[in-house]
Amino acid sequence: MFIVKRLFSAYLNTGTNKSNTPAVRQQIQVTNLFGLIGYLITLVLGVSALVRSAGLKNDDFYLGVTLLVASALFFTSRLILKFFQSKNGYKVSANLVTGALMLLMLYLIVTGGVKNTGPLWIYIVPPVVLFFGGLKRGLLQLGCFAFVAIVILEYPNNLFLMAEYSDEFRSRLIYSFITVSLLFVFYEYSRQRSFKTLQELSREFEKQARLDPLSGLQNRRGMLEKLEYEHQRTLRHHKNLTLMMCDIDHFKRVNDKFGHDVGDDVITQVGQLFDRALRKQDTVARWGGEEFLFLLPETTQEQAFTLAEKLRAQVSKQQYQADSNSFTVTVSLGIYQMHPQDSLDHAISRADTNLYRAKSNGRNCSIKTD
Numbered sequence: 001m002f003i004v005k006r007l008f009s010a011y012l013n014t015g016t017n018k019s020n021t022p023a024v025r026q027q028i029q030v031t032n033l034f035g036l037i038g039y040l041i042t043l044v045l046g047v048s049a050l051v052r053s054a055g056l057k058n059d060d061f062y063l064g065v066t067l068l069v070a071s072a073l074f075f076t077s078r079l080i081l082k083f084f085q086s087k088n089g090y091k092v093s094a095n096l097v098t099g100a101l102m103l104l105m106l107y108l109i110v111t112g113g114v115k116n117t118g119p120l121w122i123y124i125v126p127p128v129v130l131f132f133g134g135l136k137r138g139l140l141q142l143g144c145f146a147f148v149a150i151v152i153l154e155y156p157n158n159l160f161l162m163a164e165y166s167d168e169f170r171s172r173l174i175y176s177f178i179t180v181s182l183l184f185v186f187y188e189y190s191r192q193r194s195f196k197t198l199q200e201l202s203r204e205f206e207k208q209a210r211l212d213p214l215s216g217l218q219n220r221r222g223m224l225e226k227l228e229y230e231h232q233r234t235l236r237h238h239k240n241l242t243l244m245m246c247d248i249d250h251f252k253r254v255n256d257k258f259g260h261d262v263g264d265d266v267i268t269q270v271g272q273l274f275d276r277a278l279r280k281q282d283t284v285a286r287w288g289g290e291e292f293l294f295l296l297p298e299t300t301q302e303q304a305f306t307l308a309e310k311l312r313a314q315v316s317k318q319q320y321q322a323d324s325n326s327f328t329v330t331v332s333l334g335i336y337q338m339h340p341q342d343s344l345d346h347a348i349s350r351a352d353t354n355l356y357r358a359k360s361n362g363r364n365c366s367i368k369t370d
C-alpha cells in the first residue's frame with residue numbers, strides 16, 4: 001500500500017520543482033491526474049469500441065480511433081511534463097489536455113457516441129477548461145467551444161451532424177451547457193477573488209511582521225533580514241558598510257516624569273525624525289525599547305559620524321509636550337564600520353560597545369572606533 005501511495009505521489013508530482021509556487025504545483029499535479037484519467041478512460045473506451053467494430057469500418061471503428069488519438073494526446077501531455085520542465089512546460093501540457101478534451105467532446109457531439117449518449121460528456125469541459133486556463137483564457141476557450149458546438153448542433157440540414165438528435169434534445173443540451181458554464185465561471189470568479197484577497201492579506205501580514213507597531217520603523221526581524229542582505233552585497237562588491245546604534249538618554253526619567261504614553265510618543269517622534277533624515281538606501285530600525293539601529297550602506301565611519309552629529313543636533317532641538325510642560329531629549333550614538341572578516345553579530349556588538357562609551361562619556365554624543 002505504501003509503495004502504491006509513493007508511486008502515485010511521484011506520478012502526480014512529475015514536472016514539479018522547488019521553484020514552483022503552491023498554485024503552479026497544484027496545476028501540475030491536476031494536469032498529471034487529469035492526463036492519467038483521460039488517458040486510461042479513452043484507452044479503455046477506444047479499445048472496446050474497436051473490439052465492437054469487429055474490424056469493420058463502421059461508426060464504432062471511427063469512435064475507437066478517435067478515442068485512441070485522444071488517449072495518445074493525454075499521454076503526450078504527461079511526456080511534456082516529464083521531459084520539458086521549462087517555465088511554461090506545464091502550460092503547454094495543460095493546453096494539450098484541454099484541447100484534446102474539447103476535440104473529443106466535439107467529435108462525440110458530431111457522431112453521438114454510443115447510442116447518442118456521447119454529448120452527455122460535454123459538462124466536464126467547463127470545470128476543466130476554467131481550472132487549467134484561469135478565468136480569462138478559460139472563458140475564451142469555453143466561448144469558442146460553445147460556439148463551435150452550437151454551429152454543429154444548429155447548422156441547417158444537420159450538415160455537420162452524423163447522429164440524429166431531436167430538436168428538444170439539441171436545444172436542452174445547449175441551454176444546460178450554457179447554464180453549467182456560467183455557474184462554473186461564477187464559481188471560478190469568486191475563487192480567484194478570494195484567492196487574491198488571501199494573497200493581499202498574507203502580503204500585508206508579512207509586511208506587518210517586519211514593522212514595529214509603535215514607531216512604524218522596521219523591527220528587529222525586518223532589520224535582521226536587511227542586515228543579512230546588505231552584508232552579503234557589501235562583501236560581494238567590496239563596498240563600505242557602517243552600523244550605528246542609538247539610544248535615547250535618561251529615557252527612564254521621561255517615563256517616570258510624564259508617563260508611559262508620553263514616553264511612547266517620544267520614541268515614535270525620534271524614530272520618525274531619523275527616518276525622514278536618512279537617504280533612501282539607509283535603514284533605521286527600532287532595535288529595542290528606546291534603542292535604534294542604523295544600517296548605512298556605502299558609508300565610512302567618518303561619513304556616519306557626520307550623520308550621527310547631524311541627527312543628534314536635530315533630536316536635541318525637537319520639542320515634546322506633556323500637559324503644560326515642554327521638554328527635549330538627547331541621544332547617544334555608537335558607530336562601527338564593518339571589516340570584511342566581521343560577522344554581523346560582532347559588528348552589532350562593536351556598535352553597542354561604542355554606544356556604551358558614549359553613555360560613559362556623559363551622553364549626548366557620538367563615538368566611533370578610534
Ligand SMILES: Nc1nc2c(ncn2[C@@H]2O[C@H](COP(=O)(O)OP(=O)(O)OP(=O)(O)O)[C@@H](O)[C@H]2O)c(=O)[nH]1
Nearest residue numbers: 247248249250251252253255260263264289290359
Ligand atoms: N514609554 C516606553 N518606555 C519604554 C519602552 N521600551 C523601554 N522603555 C523604557 O525605557 C527605559 C530605559 O531605561 P534605561 O535602560 O535605564 O536607560 P535610560 O533611562 O534611557 O538611561 P541611559 O540609557 O543610561 O541614558 C526603561 O524605563 C524602559 O521601561 C517603550 O516602548 N515605551
